[in-house]
Amino acid sequence: MSYGLTVTFHGAAQTVTGSLHVIEHAGRRIVLDCGLYQGARKEAFEINRNPAVDPATVDMIVLSHAHLDHSGNLPSFARRGFKGKVLATPATVDLAELILRDSASLQVRQVELVNRLRAEEHKNLFEPLYDEKDVDTLMRCFQAVPYGAQADLGGGLSLTFLDAGHILGSALSILEVGDGASRARLLYTGDLGRRDSVILRDPAPAGPVEFLIGESTYGDRLHPTVDETRADLQRIIETVTARKSRLIVPAFSVGRVQTLIYHLNQLHHEGRIGTIPIYVDSPLANKATEVFRNHQECYDTEANLFFTAGREPFSFSTLHTVETIADSKKLNTQKGPMIILASSGMCEGGRVLHHLVHGVEDPNNFILLTGYQAANTLGRKLGDGVSPVNILGRPYTVRAKVEKLESLSAHADAKEMVDYFRASAMHPQKAFLVHGEPPQSAALKQTLGQQLGWKDITIPAPGETFAL
Numbered sequence: 001m002s003y004g005l006t007v008t009f010h011g012a013a014q015t016v017t018g019s020l021h022v023i024e025h026a027g028r029r030i031v032l033d034c035g036l037y038q039g040a041r042k043e044a045f046e047i048n049r050n051p052a053v054d055p056a057t058v059d060m061i062v063l064s065h066a067h068l069d070h071s072g073n074l075p076s077f078a079r080r081g082f083k084g085k086v087l088a089t090p091a092t093v094d095l096a097e098l099i100l101r102d103s104a105s106l107q108v109r110q111v112e113l114v115n116r117l118r119a120e121e122h123k124n125l126f127e128p129l130y131d132e133k134d135v136d137t138l139m140r141c142f143q144a145v146p147y148g149a150q151a152d153l154g155g156g157l158s159l160t161f162l163d164a165g166h167i168l169g170s171a172l173s174i175l176e177v178g179d180g181a182s183r184a185r186l187l188y189t190g191d192l193g194r195r196d197s198v199i200l201r202d203p204a205p206a207g208p209v210e211f212l213i214g215e216s217t218y219g220d221r222l223h224p225t226v227d228e229t230r231a232d233l234q235r236i237i238e239t240v241t242a243r244k245s246r247l248i249v250p251a252f253s254v255g256r257v258q259t260l261i262y263h264l265n266q267l268h269h270e271g272r273i274g275t276i277p278i279y280v281d282s283p284l285a286n287k288a289t290e291v292f293r294n295h296q297e298c299y300d301t302e303a304n305l306f307f308t309a310g311r312e313p314f315s316f317s318t319l320h321t322v323e324t325i326a327d328s329k330k331l332n333t334q335k336g337p338m339i340i341l342a343s344s345g346m347c348e349g350g351r352v353l354h355h356l357v358h359g360v361e362d363p364n365n366f367i368l369l370t371g372y373q374a375a376n377t378l379g380r381k382l383g384d385g386v387s388p389v390n391i392l393g394r395p396y397t398v399r400a401k402v403e404k405l406e407s408l409s410a411h412a413d414a415k416e417m418v419d420y421f422r423a424s425a426m427h428p429q430k431a432f433l434v435h436g437e438p439p440q441s442a443a444l445k446q447t448l449g450q451q452l453g454w455k456d457i458t459i460p461a462p463g464e465t466f467a468l
C-alpha cells in the first residue's frame with residue numbers, strides 16, 4: 001500500500017553529522033533536522049553553504065534536539081530564504097538558541113582568520129556561513145511543541161514529540177498521515193538516549209510504526225552501565241584529594257557538564273567526595289546549566305526529588321562557576337586538590353587547553369575523558385597514551401594519569417536499541433538506518449534482522465529517495 005510519502009536522505013547518510021532528511025507529502029516539504037556537516041574543512045565549507053535542498057522551498061523543519069550536528073545549519077537556512085516554521089520542544093528551543101549563537105560567533109571568527117590570509121594573497125574574501133543576525137531571523141521561526149502534544153504540519157501530516165532521553169529537550173518525532181486503514185506512522189528517532197541515565201526520563205516507547213528512520217551511531221557497541229559512573233568518579237577523586245592534585249575534566253558544555261555536575265552533587269551529598277572544590281570553567285556551560293534549571297518539565301523522578309528535599313540538582317556548596325579569563329587563570333596558581341570541568345570535550349579548543357598546559361606534566365594529576373574522542377583530536381591522543389602531545393603549539397610530556405569514563409554516553413548502544421524497539425512492539429514495514437558510519441549501521445542492521453526479525457532494512461546513500 002502506498003501512503004503518498006517520499007523520503008530523501010540528504011545528510012547523516014552513511015556518516016554521523018549533517019542530519020537532514022526530507023519528507024514530502026501532498027505538495028508539502030518537511031525537513032527532519034538541519035545539522036551542520038563536520039568533516040574536512042574545505043568539504044564541510046562547501047556542503048554547509050550549498051544545502052542539497054533549497055531552503056526557500058521548505059515548509060517546515062522538525063528539530064529533534066539542539067546538538068550542532070542536528071541543528072547547526074538552521075541559521076544558514078534562515079540566511080538562504082527559509083520562511084517556514086521550526087518545530088521543537090520548549091527546552092530544545094532554548095538550548096538551540098544558546099548553541100547556535102555560540103556557533104555563529106565561531107563561524108564569524110573562523111572566516112575572519114581565513115580572510116586575513118586571503119587578503120594578504122589578494123584573493124576574494126569569504127562570507128561567514130551565518131552570523132548572529134541570521135540566528136535572530138531563525139529564532140522568530142521557532143514554534144515550541146511540548147512532549148505529547150499533536151502539531152499540524154499541513155498536507156494531512158501531524159507530528160508528536162516523545163521523550164528521547166538523549167539531551168535536555170531531545171525528542172523522538174512521530175509523523176502520522178492518513179486515517180483508518182490508510183493511516184501510517186513514521187518514527188524518526190533523532191538521537192536515541194539510554195535507559196536509567198540521570199536527569200532525563202527514559203526514552204518513551206513509541207508503539208508500532210509502519211516506517212522507521214533510526215540512528216545507528218553505536219550500532220556495533222555495548223556501553224558500560226550507567227551505575228559504574230559514580231564509583232569511578234569517587235575512586236579518582238579520592239586519589240586526587242589524597243595527593244592534593246588536580247582532576248582536569250574536558251567536557252562538552254551542553255549536556256555532559258550538567259550530567260557530571262549532577263553526579264558530583266549526589267556524591268557530595270552522600271559524603272563520598274569530601275569538600276574538594278569543583279570549578280566549572282566554561283561560560284557556555286554555565287549558560288546551558290541555567291537552561292537545564294529552567295526546564296524541570298524534562299526531569300525524571302529522581303531529579304525532581306531534589307526539589308522535594310529542598311536541594312537543587314545543579315547547585316551545591318563546593319561547586320563554583322568561573323566566568324572571566326582572569327579567574328580562569330587564577331586556578332593555575334591555586335593549590336590543590338581541585339576538580340576543573342572545562343570545554344572542549346575533545347580538547348580541540350577552549351579553556352581546557354590552558355589547564356592541560358599547566359597540569360599535564362604533573363604525575364599527581366588526573367585527566368578524565370568523558371565522551372567520544374574523534375580521530376586526530378588531542379583528546380584521542382591523550383586517550384591513546386600518546387606522549388609528548390602538542391598543546392597550543394608546544395610539546396608537553398604526558399605524565400598525568402589519563403582515564404576514560406565511557407559510561408556517560410548519551411546514545412543507546414546496540415542492545416539498548418533492540419530493547420527499546422522490542423518494548424515498543426515495533427515491526428516496521430520498512431526501516432532506514434542513518435547517523436552511523438557504515439560498519440556501525442551494518443552491524444545494527446544485522447542485529448535487528450536476527451533479533452527482531454525485521455526484513456526490510458536499508459542504509460540509504462546520500463541523496464537517495466524512497467516512495468512509501
Ligand SMILES: [Zn+2]
Binds near residue numbers: 067
Ligand atoms: Zn545528539
